[in-house]
Amino acid sequence: MFPDGVTSSGAQGTLTNLSVQVGTSCPLGVPQMEMNETYQLIVSPDNSQAVITAQEVWGALRGLETFSHLVFNSAPNTYQVRSANVVDHPRFPHRGILLDTARHFLPVGMILRNLDLMAQNKFNVFHWHIVDTEAFPYESVAFPDLSKKGAYTPNHVYHQADIKRVIAYARLRGIRVIVEFDTPGHMGSWGLGQPGLLSDCFYDNKTVNPLKNIVDPTKNETWSFLTTLFNEILSVFPDNYIHMGGDEVLENVKTCWLNNPQVQNYMNQKGYGTDYTQLENEYFNKLLNMVQGARNNTKVVVWQEVLDNNVNAPGAIAHVWKGNTSTEMMEEMANVTKAGHYAILSSCWYLNYIKYGNDWGYINNSWVRERGMYYQCDPTGFDGTDQQKSLVLGGEAVMWAEFVDATNLIPRLWPRASAAGERLWSDPAQTTSADLAWPRLHEFRCRMLRRGYPVEPPNLPSYCPQPWDPDYDFDDVSNTMSTTTPSGAAALVASSLLSISNAVILFLAVRLC
Amino acid sequence: MFPDGVTSSGAQGTLTNLSVQVGTSCPLGVPQMEMNETYQLIVSPDNSQAVITAQEVWGALRGLETFSHLVFNSAPNTYQVRSANVVDHPRFPHRGILLDTARHFLPVGMILRNLDLMAQNKFNVFHWHIVDTEAFPYESVAFPDLSKKGAYTPNHVYHQADIKRVIAYARLRGIRVIVEFDTPGHMGSWGLGQPGLLSDCFYDNKTVNPLKNIVDPTKNETWSFLTTLFNEILSVFPDNYIHMGGDEVLENVKTCWLNNPQVQNYMNQKGYGTDYTQLENEYFNKLLNMVQGARNNTKVVVWQEVLDNNVNAPGAIAHVWKGNTSTEMMEEMANVTKAGHYAILSSCWYLNYIKYGNDWGYINNSWVRERGMYYQCDPTGFDGTDQQKSLVLGGEAVMWAEFVDATNLIPRLWPRASAAGERLWSDPAQTTSADLAWPRLHEFRCRMLRRGYPVEPPNLPSYCPQPWDPDYDFDDVSNTMSTTTPSGAAALVASSLLSISNAVILFLAVRLC
Known part of the structure; x- marks a missing residue:
């Protein structure tokens, strides 16, 4: 179920902070065709840090979404995050x-x-x-x-x-x-x-x-x-x-x-x-x-x-x-x-x-x-x-x-x-x-469902497990939906997991601008 | 919109009571194949009375459902009921x-x-x-x-x-x-x-x-x-x-x-x-x-x-x-x-x-x-x-x-x-x-929707009006879904409407047995 050498409780540290660094100040207006959605996301097991870097706030939003896809509810009331180093931007504007x-x-x-x-x-x-x-x-x-x-x-x-x-x-x-x-x-x-x-x-x-x-x-x-x-x-x-x-x-x-x-x-x-x-x-x-x-x-x-x-x-x-x-x-x-x-x-x-x-x-x-x-x-x-x-x-x-x-x-x-x-x-x-997309889509459908949206089952007979169910397959979700990158620079270090504190979870609900 | 001579406020009386008469006492057990679902429903404009008669409680339940289909919310907070004389039983058990x-x-x-x-x-x-x-x-x-x-x-x-x-x-x-x-x-x-x-x-x-x-x-x-x-x-x-x-x-x-x-x-x-x-x-x-x-x-x-x-x-x-x-x-x-x-x-x-x-x-x-x-x-x-x-x-x-x-x-x-x-x-x-069924189905879909069930639109472009909207067509719903009868004995006196008191509306939420 888990990557080699990792168990659901085998976190290598605790993440208490997600830092978001945006190169330009928040725009007063709406996003436009030319908006820059590029971001880098690092979740590092070495120093238990997570950083999103983006030129514009639009990229930071995409990075936050990706970060949220790396978070797993690995036991009741326990969250873990997969470590990662993602350089990402959209293929099409x-x-x-x-x-x-x-x-x-x-x-x-x-x-x-x-x-x-x-x-x-x-x-x-x-x-x-x-x-x-x-x-x-x-x-x-x-x-x-x-x-x-x-x-x-x-x-x-x-x-x-x-x-x-x-x-x-x-x-x-x-x-x-x-x-x-x-x-x-x-x-x-x-x-x-x-x-x-x-x-x-x-x-x-x-x-x-x-x-x-x-x-x-x-x-x-x-x-x-x-x-x-x-x-x-x-x-x-x-x-x-x-x-x-x-x-x-x-x-x-x-x-x-x-x-x-x-x-x-x-x-x-x-x-x-x-x-x-x-x-x-x-x-x-x-x-x-x-x-x-x-x-x-x-x-x-x-x-x-x-x-x-x-x-x-x-x-x-x-x-x-x-x-x-x-x-x-x-x-x-x-x-x-x-x-x-x-x-x-x-x-x-x-x-x-x-x-x-x-x-x-x-x-x-x-x-x-x-x-x-x-x-x-x-x-x-x-x-x-x-x-x-x-x-x-x-x-x-x-x-x-x-x-x-x-x-x-x-x-x-x-x-x-x-x-x-x-x-x-x-x-x-x-x-x-x-x-290859099927397991990602299944995992992501279950994620949307847990967030409260009635999105239908895309597959043949199936179910959404609680993430801590014993048959929940971490391997299948090592590439989350929509985070593969044009440059191929995504690196999800699937063998490393960090515990995650509630402060970081709450952060995801906060406005950037 | 309304049948000849009737307006939405043109009720011919007020219904304060719905009488349910069942021939046999409530069964202790569950309904079975042989259950009797026959009922008669009379909503009379002459004496402002409504009566459901059934041999068994199962028929009375069907009659209550039909009665509810005759009730219209003809203005905000105002209910009216269509007069009717329905002798009804299912085609198939x-x-x-x-x-x-x-x-x-x-x-x-x-x-x-x-x-x-x-x-x-x-x-x-x-x-x-x-x-x-x-x-x-x-x-x-x-x-x-x-x-x-x-x-x-x-x-x-x-x-x-x-x-x-x-x-x-x-x-x-x-x-x-x-x-x-x-x-x-x-x-x-x-x-x-x-x-x-x-x-x-x-x-x-x-x-x-x-x-x-x-x-x-x-x-x-x-x-x-x-x-x-x-x-x-x-x-x-x-x-x-x-x-x-x-x-x-x-x-x-x-x-x-x-x-x-x-x-x-x-x-x-x-x-x-x-x-x-x-x-x-x-x-x-x-x-x-x-x-x-x-x-x-x-x-x-x-x-x-x-x-x-x-x-x-x-x-x-x-x-x-x-x-x-x-x-x-x-x-x-x-x-x-x-x-x-x-x-x-x-x-x-x-x-x-x-x-x-x-x-x-x-x-x-x-x-x-x-x-x-x-x-x-x-x-x-x-x-x-x-x-x-x-x-x-x-x-x-x-x-x-x-x-x-x-x-x-x-x-x-x-x-x-x-x-x-x-x-x-x-x-x-x-x-x-x-x-011919289409207008009935549309009306009934809107009724289910108003009752709180997310039933999808069955038709081409359409909408569910509030019943008191001026383009709500009473004629189209004179035969409610599933109340046409094998014996042809249904008579919905569509030109007569009764006001209906809250006491009757509430009754529909009461258990018979």
């Missing part, structure tokens, strides 16, 4: 989870609990898909009717104070909040509180299709509305990036743009004919210019179609979600980066698609979107140049909420998302085998 | 949920919460698949080593007091507890605490297969052990029925019976040669005789293979679990009943198989086991005589626990199991359409 609060509403408390789990898994981006066709829960100061009429009920609204709370909570965990206001499609709920915003739709020249879902980009009123709204949004969400959506426009183009006489008239005047991509590109060029000009340093993420259609958006990140097979997904990544765009990948991490079995790393030899194998996905696993691969900023696990709300979010998302988390943080050479 | 506490352990509290939800959905059998290959959490008085060595850990054990608590809790909700001790296969964990019980297994004549999983039925010691153990089990579990398992024996026959020289020797002596079914039948004939003789009125349920193989077991219920397509499932039911056996069906209700979408009533036009459509399954939907159909006693939704534990049981099982519940309780003519 953008490691996200998308939550969709439009298909089903999520109470703020559930969002906060999910932020806890994200931090435990070293995710650093909460992509908040806050509104969609079905509901508009964002409370706008400038346009209060948007949520008054577009939210499911007055109970299903994120007030300004709620949003501030989410952003502050995320910041303390080194997590960015990137909000998405998806346009020009997926806007059905916007029209309820802002009449005239959406294009009228027609099955043919005469028959009205009542399901409006796409903006009317031809009206001046649309632009004054969007300008005011996005100015507000950029003042509420401090991340430099904003996600501008842009997916699945084609679904509404025929009935709402091409069959709409006013829109068609505008397209004819512009010489677009029936080429909707020219209208869409005009829309996005105006929109992105407006947004990027509204606040210094504003940058955008868009669903890949926007860039596939050659909108002019220098510096934009393409959010890749297309491709049903691994081959198709990698072709999408190759194409997007070949066109010179930054890219993040979600195609392989559609965690809303559930299936029977341990889908985080297994299911089927053919790796397709609906069959899991999240651990097998590598965002740079495409044929391309080094230059192309340097454009890959990371990825996001997505949890579209057609069948998800506060009742099932956490057990459904975790620990399946942990598989994506490890691939996004860790050295690819050390994270190619689901078989 | 056996309406079960199988929980598997061997693949993952379930704490007692989680089993109790599931019993609450079963009662709310008018299920009346908790099929407790308590042990299996992976773990033996049942604490035996006669053989304490079975759980000491066969349970995952000492924390993963059902003590005798736990079992008494579960049975008492179920009884108060009119729910039978049928325990299953699956033999002769699926017994791996038994061998840990009872050496010599399982057959030695061999890949060939010499190479040992260490994975023992099937009993050695040829030893006298086996029979003295089984006799003592099952005598104990029958004294612990008071239901007249016990589930004796018997599935998937073939998986271990080759290596553990046919390749085992001692077993093969025995089979040769008996003249069975290599026909394992003769040995299996001998085993079951002895076992069932022993069990049925150990306690008056003991009857058995067995997985269908036992009866398919022509074991002599008069009065046994065949638990049908085979068939991947609806055609195959119905052929299994036809075959089993043609052979004269009682039958319950689970093949179509394998709720452990999850998939993306609203699988309770939809997914795919081809109805196969892994694709949901639980609402479409009718246990008598096979070609057969009336005599055959009269042998169908009901069905069970099963939740095998390879990937299920306390973290995800409730949101994964409910309200998907509600679809099976309605088909098992209600008139088949009134329950053929998932489209």
Whole structure:
């Protein structure tokens, strides 16, 4: 059970202090894409010392999380810590989870609990898909009717104070909040509180299709509305990036743009004919210019179609979600980066698609979107140049909420998302085998469970032992989840254990900034 | 929103009393297969009276549940009840949920919460698949080593007091507890605490297969052990029925019976040669005789293979679990009943198989086991005589626990199991359409959620309104889940509403017996 020469009571000293040394003072603002998450963690058996060193506080947070993974409850009320010398930094700067609060509403408390789990898994981006066709829960100061009429009920609204709370909570965990206001499609709920915003739709020249879902980009009123709204949004969400959506426009183009006489008239005047991509590109060029000009340093993420259609958006990140097979997904990544765009990948991490079995790393030899194998996905696993691969900023696990709300979010998302988390943080050479990851994932799932989060069992029949149970296997957890390092500099001195005092345990609950 | 002429404040009187009239005194024992669940419920607008009449207390419990479904929280702190005249009884006497506490352990509290939800959905059998290959959490008085060595850990054990608590809790909700001790296969964990019980297994004549999983039925010691153990089990579990398992024996026959020289020797002596079914039948004939003789009125349920193989077991219920397509499932039911056996069906209700979408009533036009459509399954939907159909006693939704534990049981099982519940309780003519059931299911899911159970959203994007929200649709809920009746006698006078006093609300929390 224990490494050679060590028993659960065989600690080589007592750790009474964990020193955290940060090179720069605490930032006043939120973490940004450029944040430095590098840290060094030394837990030394020689002098019973533990030190975390980091250039920025964000690295120190990651180091504290790793330190907590080294702590074991080796007997009732007895804690020990594994000695270690870890030099660690993330493989990718953008490691996200998308939550969709439009298909089903999520109470703020559930969002906060999910932020806890994200931090435990070293995710650093909460992509908040806050509104969609079905509901508009964002409370706008400038346009209060948007949520008054577009939210499911007055109970299903994120007030300004709620949003501030989410952003502050995320910041303390080194997590960015990137909000998405998806346009020009997926806007059905916007029209309820802002009449005239959406294009009228027609099955043919005469028959009205009542399901409006796409903006009317031809009206001046649309632009004054969007300008005011996005100015507000950029003042509420401090991340430099904003996600501008842009997916699945084609679904509404025929009935709402091409069959709409006013829109068609505008397209004819512009010489677009029936080429909707020219209208869409005009829309996005105006929109992105407006947004990027509204606040210094504003940058955008868009669903890949926007860039596939050659909108002019220098510096934009393409959010890749297309491709049903691994081959198709990698072709999408190759194409997007070949066109010179930054890219993040979600195609392989559609965690809303559930299936029977341990889908985080297994299911089927053919790796397709609906069959899991999240651990097998590598965002740079495409044929391309080094230059192309340097454009890959990371990825996001997505949890579209057609069948998800506060009742099932956490057990459904975790620990399946942990598989994506490890691939996004860790050295690819050390994270190619689901078989090797399995014991780590099992141990880490039990750790999250003991912390009070109902994360589901990822394995075949199993149980979470108390760490002091005789069959608890210390060897299996010598590499904790998400702490393998790109540089390979991690050294967990598994044969050395230190007792740990309550003072250190308590420290982990203390804010650094 | 409201029925014609009624507003949310338009109550036609105030209900201050709910009278419950039961024809027989409260039983001292537990409910049994023969329990009478018929009831009449009258909520009358004329004299502001509500009466439940039932022959037995079990019917009164069902009537109270239905009454609770008629109560609406029509404004904050204001309750109203729909007037009604319901004559109701279940379509099938056996309406079960199988929980598997061997693949993952379930704490007692989680089993109790599931019993609450079963009662709310008018299920009346908790099929407790308590042990299996992976773990033996049942604490035996006669053989304490079975759980000491066969349970995952000492924390993963059902003590005798736990079992008494579960049975008492179920009884108060009119729910039978049928325990299953699956033999002769699926017994791996038994061998840990009872050496010599399982057959030695061999890949060939010499190479040992260490994975023992099937009993050695040829030893006298086996029979003295089984006799003592099952005598104990029958004294612990008071239901007249016990589930004796018997599935998937073939998986271990080759290596553990046919390749085992001692077993093969025995089979040769008996003249069975290599026909394992003769040995299996001998085993079951002895076992069932022993069990049925150990306690008056003991009857058995067995997985269908036992009866398919022509074991002599008069009065046994065949638990049908085979068939991947609806055609195959119905052929299994036809075959089993043609052979004269009682039958319950689970093949179509394998709720452990999850998939993306609203699988309770939809997914795919081809109805196969892994694709949901639980609402479409009718246990008598096979070609057969009336005599055959009269042998169908009901069905069970099963939740095998390879990937299920306390973290995800409730949101994964409910309200998907509600679809099976309605088909098992209600008139088949009134329950053929998932489209018609959808609003009922949605309303009932929200009701379970308000009662504090995290049951997941069964639908596409949606939300649970407060009942007094202006878009709450009373019309959609005029037929509450599981109260349509076989006789068609239900009459919910939807245009009449009564206010309801707190005295009546509180009554629903009071024990009848």
